Amino acid sequence: MKEPARPLHPGAWWFFGIGLLIGTSQIANPLLNLLTIAALSFVVALRRPLGRFGNPFVTSLKVGLILMVMRLALAIAFGARTPGTVLVRLPEISLPDWLAGVSIGGEVTTTLVLQALSLGLSLATVLAIFGACSTLAPPEQLLQSLPRAMYEVGLSLAIALAFLPELVASAQALKAARRLRGRPTKGIAGLRGTLVPTLEGALERSVTLAASMDARGFGRTSSDGRRLLGQTLTLLSLSAVIIGGTGLLAGASLVALWVFLLVSGIVGLVVALQLRSAVLLRTSFDEQHFTPRSFVVSVFGLAIGVSLLIAGHFHPGLLDAPVPGTWPMLTPVSVGALLGIAVAGLCSPKVAP
């Protein structure tokens, strides 16, 4: 039997997403944006890790839709009047002269609507990319791949991430309890009654979590002497960086001294980090290798982003919102580039069941 491919490094999909953003964030062309979302949906459906609660991609699409509607509503209400075929004429409120440029109501034209929708869609696409990345490589996993010395920073972030669902669960339990006591569960009164106990419950849970981590050896170090050395060095180096940096920025004389302080501070920090890594006993169960495939996926994102920009350069108007009455432009290169998203998905290894 064939050995299953090693999983991607969690950073791979995030590098992919950032590369993609370089191109897609410039696009207002709705066809290209829809194509991007379609391709991302394909990849998410294909490679979503199983057994995970919730699907951030779907959430991001929903939020994107809401943003689009809001963008449209704002444009209709307050947008600058643009020429074009008039769809509806809203009552216009005249504003004093010093507010020229801002208008409320007035003519709603096709151009206005089309522009608003296109820009809204482009925002939704950016959101969808983030949603897809968090679905394909959950942020918790990404945090785990941080260097060992930064483990505690990653951990605090991970706990903060876990705090939110806990808060929701706690609020739901309290809402049910309020109903049992015959108290309002909605509106301001309902909110006031649940807010404090919700936070209280979540805080209690954090304390339990800390005790539990402590009991299972979290933060065990091999030698107290070296730890103290590391802490002292961190403190000294940070002071040096701050003093050196401030001195340089303030433009005071003795430039050489400030530069020396700054550089030695930075070197000190690097050494302190190394020392910290050496002192921490912690090992990690998950193997996270930046496999060749991880590399391929990361490069794909960048390649797609850059080729979109290049295509836009050679075909002016390709990336822009369409003019009413014309079909948005599509070129073989742009379509091919976006299909590359799906190809990247196919390149990535299957997720473990």
Add this chain to the structure above:
Amino acid sequence: MIELHEVTFTYDGASAPVFSKTSLALSEGGLHLVVGSTGSGKTTLLGLCNGHIPHFTGGRLEGEVLIGGRSISTSRPRDFADLVGMVRQNPSRSFVADTVTHELVYAMENLGWSRKAMRSRLDEILEELDLADLAQRPLNQLSGGQAQRVAIGAALAAAPRLLVLDEPTSGLDVATAQGVIQLLQRQIAATGLTVVLSEHRLERVIGLASSVVVVDHAEVTSGAPVHMMERSPVVPPIVELSRAQGFQPLPLTVGEAEVHRADLLERLGAREPDVPRPQSPDVVAMVEEVTISYQGVSALSAVKVCLHPSEVVALVGPNGAGKSTLLGLLCGLASPTTGSVSVGGDPPHALRPTELVKRVGLIPQDPGLLLYATSVEGECREADRDAHRASGTTLSWFQRFQPSVDAHRHPSDLSEGQRLCLALAIIMATAPPIVLLDEPTCGLDNAAKEHLGEVLIALAREGTSVMVATHDVEFMAEIADRIIVLQDGRVVADGPARQVMTSGQAPASEIFRLTSPVSWFTTKEILRALAETP
């Protein structure tokens, strides 16, 4: 393994120490059962075992506590991680990772095990604790029994020599609890592990204990189980009966008491167990052919249940059988996917909260969820206002349930049993004809449990329909007029308590197993019968 030398411990701000000049020595290997009533210092004793107390909680510790030869004054909990595994009450609250595998390897990672060692130990643990199918499962998708197994696995993973568990079976059904206890027994036999375990449901563990530690308000004594059970303030039902009847040597389990069975039945002579009370023909709540499904999985299917006034119904069944869902349905927290439910003529999920509380009250598993105020008195005052009742109504209910509690105390300073009674008083402010309780005996000691039973029976005699979802077989035997057994979301039995227990569809109490087929239920019932002249 555990040595306490003249230990005195006082929590910050407490007027009296939990222990004073206490000494204790527990040998290596075997299962040491810690018993005592609520507030006696059991949890404090367990907390000392890895320095959680005083390092995490604060407080003043005098004397010396040695765990495996290491002093807790100089070592922090994390320094004990290789020696002591801790399993706290309510395991799902102490999970630190996302999936079962990550939870299991967490301690090994912190202790710096190599990846290869971790992998082989992980396989061992998955195998031994029967978790292999769950390895990739997110922790929030585990049932109660699975969560308890994972918590024990996570504590055992780094191969500690001492495992400490605080009430590991209180939230579990009988079969699952048995599985957990057997698992511990296997570990003790295979690896020479020392297990220290506290438990209110003594009948579940006493047969396997190699020693018993009785914690009784600053008095800590330990010894052989039989010896300690002679004088312990808390005992399982069989021991209570045997002590009253003077059986010697003192039997601890139904099996050991078997030799005294004939003698006991002879003493009982022609006396018979209490006759069940007649059921009222009136109906206060009706559930008809209700199915509730969440995302395609049905929590209840085609359930048909009636509640009558003036009865205590015990709702039993394994973890995840749908008991809480049925209670939620009756008080409007869940609505039926198909079928209908009515409470006093209306579907509860459609009623406004103020109207709902006049018809049905529910005490959730954590009664603290119902409490907001900073004193018992304040809580009662708010309940009066919510219910539009004369001021003092709720407080008088509370004083009826707990006559000796100072009304100025903070609800979180009350014992579990007192807090439960406060929640019950709040529910009773509107005098609903139906009162529902979800696992009320979790965390209650025997005295508090008995008191709660009396309170509920008294309410039922006054006309209230009481329904209690419970895993506690002894409590069920004590209070139930009727038993409903749920399994996989279906009602598999519904009838008079004695009948359902005799049919074997509901788990049987210890006394019932001993006296079967005469079917006495509880120690109390037998002792009452014996006190009467035949």
